[in-house]
Structure formats: C-alpha cells, structure tokens
Amino acid sequence: MPATGSEEALRLEGVTVAYGGVVALEDVSFSLHKGGFLCVAGPNGAGKTTLLRTILGLLRPRNGEIYVLGEKLDRRNAARLRRRMGYVPQLDRAERDIPVLMEDIVLMGYLPQLRPPRTLRKADFGNVLELLRIDELKGKPFSQLSGGQQQRVLIARALVGDPEILLLDEPFSGVDPLSQRIILEALCSLKENGTTIILVTHDINPLFRVADLFLFLKGRVVACGGADDVFNEETLRRVYGANVRVFTTDGEKHAAIGDYHA
C-alpha cells in the first residue's frame, strides 16, 4: 500500500484483529505521513471503528504490527502514545443526559496531562473553542445542545491536549450542514498546522477534496489511494455492492451509494 511523504505518523503491517474468534479486520497494511489526512470508509461492519480502536491500543491485534509516531505500539507504551493522540468516538457513545456544562466536557481533554491537585482555568482552552465556533456556548448544559454542537464539543475535548494524531469516528453522523462545514474547516486548519487526521465516515463526498488518502475497508483493505485513484464506480462497487454511481458536477466528484434514483 502506498506511503505518502517521508516522516511517518502511522504504519500498519499485516494487522489482523479478532473478537472471540471472529475476524473483524484481516491483513490490513497502510501508512500515513505526518500531517496527512486519511479517510477510512466502508459499509457497516467493515471494521472501521475496530481499526481506530486498534490504532489507539484499545484492541490488540492477533497478528501484525502497528507503528505510531515512530514507535512500535505495544502494551507498555499504549497509554503514553494515546496521550499523543486525540480520539472523537461516535456521538451516541457518550452519556448525553448527564448534567454537565459544555466547558467541563472540553476540559476533560486535559486530564491525561494534569494530575490532582490541579486548577483548570477557562483560559486554558486556547483557540479550540473559536476554531470550532463553540465559544458562545459556554455555560450551556451539554444535553441542551444540538447534535452538531455536541459533536463540535467532543472534537474540542480531543483537541485541547494538542494531539499529534486526531482520530474521528463518524463525526458527521447526526450533524447539521452548518456544523459539518465548521468541522471540515477546522480539520483543514489542523491539517495545515501539521496535525495528522484519521477520519472514519459513511459519507465520503465531503472529503473528496480534503483527504490525501482514502482507505476502503470491507473486513480487509479493498482499495487504498488518493481520491483520483479510488473515487470511481468500479472501486466503490467492490466496497459497497452494485448500487453505486459517481457523478461529476462543477469538477467535483460525488458518489451516490445505495439510494440513488437512475
């Protein structure tokens, strides 16, 4: 699989992951350079979330090796390497009914760096709140925010620790178009500043111009490459099945997967 750039942020070599005997990911290999943007896509059950959890060291592969920021990931260094990564899980994983203010959730991102006793000031947010345009939401309970606002708060939580690699699991799921645009702009800005981004999504269309590398999974790697190499009907059919069409409008490619009307 192609490696782009010289300095690697991440490399997987023949990684196989199984849950209780059932193989979720098989023989996955790819690499990503520092500051790169990887879009991971595939149908439900393709192993996308499993891939993120394996990179974070939350799951141990049955076979294969993972190198994160130049270090081989193992049991001993997993927690330390996780502190250099930011993770945004799927929104529905969070207990959204807990009475907690937006800023208290963002401040959770500092916890791995600061041990008690500690004082956390609101000024410690840096420019993260402005980047995700949630500064005006200070003082509001998380449960009262829209899905898009909640997603931006969770991304801010992952960013306050200044991660070198940011991993996002379906960040556009249940998110309004405005929030989706704000998140995309924030990710582009982070990429410009050298943050490596790995984003799992069902909807690859918004990422056509943004991601450097597309990894299509279906239990194993079906295709991996730049947008021009893999954004075509033949590849997408191999990933999603027969109901795939790729349209070009104003020079931009769009994929209609599963629900288009011919």
Place this chain on the structure above:
Amino acid sequence: MLEAFSYDFMQRALLAAVFMSVSCATISTFVVLRGLSFMGAGVAHAALGGIGLAVFIGINPLLGALLFALLLALVAGYAGRKGSAKRMDVAIGVFFAFGMALGVLFISLLEEYAVQFWALIFGDILAVSDLDLMLMAAMASIVVISVALFFREFLSITFDFEAALASGINATFYHYFMLVLIALSVVVALKCVGVLLVFAMLTAPAAAAYELSKTVRGMLLLSVAFALTSSISGLIISFYVPLATSALIVIILSSIFFVSLVVPSRK
C-alpha cells in the same frame, strides 16, 4: 430540639448520621449517573456474609462487612472492566446471593448473637460505639477526599468510558476505585440504616438532586443536603416519637425524591 443532643448516644448518632449522609450522598451522584444502583444493593447484601464471618471469629462486624463489600466491588469491577453494565449486574447478582447465603448460614450457627445481625440488617444508629464511629469517620473521609481529588476523572469515565480510556486516563483504575468507594459508603451506612435500607441512601439523594441540578457539582451538593436533612430530621423525630430511626430516615429521603419528580425542573 437541642435537648435531644444533650445525650451522649444522640451525639454519637448525630455524628454517624453526618458521616453516612456525606459519604453515601457524595458517591450516590456517580451511582445514579453510571446506573450502578444494583451495585449498592449487591454490596449491602453481600456484606451480610462478612458480618456473619466477623461475628463468628469475634471481630467488629463492620470489618467483616468491609471485607465482603470490597470483595464484591473487585469481582463486579472485573466483570465490568470494559464498561459493560450487563456483565457487572450478573456478577453482582451472584455475589449478592452468595453473601446473603453465608449470612443466613452464620445466623443459624450463631443464634445467641442474632441481635448483632438484626442491628445491621435494620440499622441501629442509637447504638453506635466509639470504635464504629472511628471506622465510619475514616471510611467517610476516604470517600469524600477521593471524590474531591478525582472528581474530573470520575466525571470523565461516567460521561464516556471508552473516550476516557482512549485519552490515556487509567479509566479501568478509576472504575475499580469508584466501586471501592461505593463499597466503603455502604459499610459506613450499615450501622445507621442497615443492609435492607442502605440502598435508599445510595440512590435517592442523587436521584432527587438529578431532577433539580444543571451541573454534576450542583447535583452532588444538593444530594448531600438532601441526605443530611433526612438523616438528622429522622434522628430527631425518633427521639421524641418511638419509631425506628432507620425507617424514618429512608421514608423522609424517599419523600424528597417523590417531591423532586413533581417540582418543576431548573434544568
């Protein structure tokens, strides 16, 4: 009202009520938010086995209760170490029955000591000894200081266990730690309200506070206020009216919860 507290046994009971209210209400915030109510019931019933063992070998029953409560916390914590409440519930259920069975076994073996069991099954706050008070003070202090120090860590694993783990926090350690604090709180409350009613102390204060609070900090403070109000007023009423103190405390606390359900929420 002050007359009630001129007696030595009432002063000790007041201190016991404060220790119980502060420790149970503090940790009950996380019991309610993490859906660990069954853990409280399980620890209390499992503790009965420890009480039986302690009476059998002739040590303070609270020490036996503490041993079994901690054992259950560790077993339940192991079963739910990946954040699975369902697996925890099963482990608690089995240990719950195991502890009760041991307790019943010891009661049948030691009939002459049955009064000690009954004091811990239904609570006897008016008979708290100095040693009991010292043990309760130590355990309540551990609970309150731990929650004060690790409040944000506990909040983080409560909000999203996997994200906390992924961020590099030792979420599994804090998960076990929280269960140990629940076990300590149950033991603190055993002498006051007993095995059968301690469940209310671990759920009702925070459940009532949840209905009225905008933040977890506010919920925690309100929870402590509700527990203190119930336990102290229950104690005073039982001084003047010949009614069981533990039952009065739990009835007042439960009433606060029922009222909180109908009071317009500030959230």
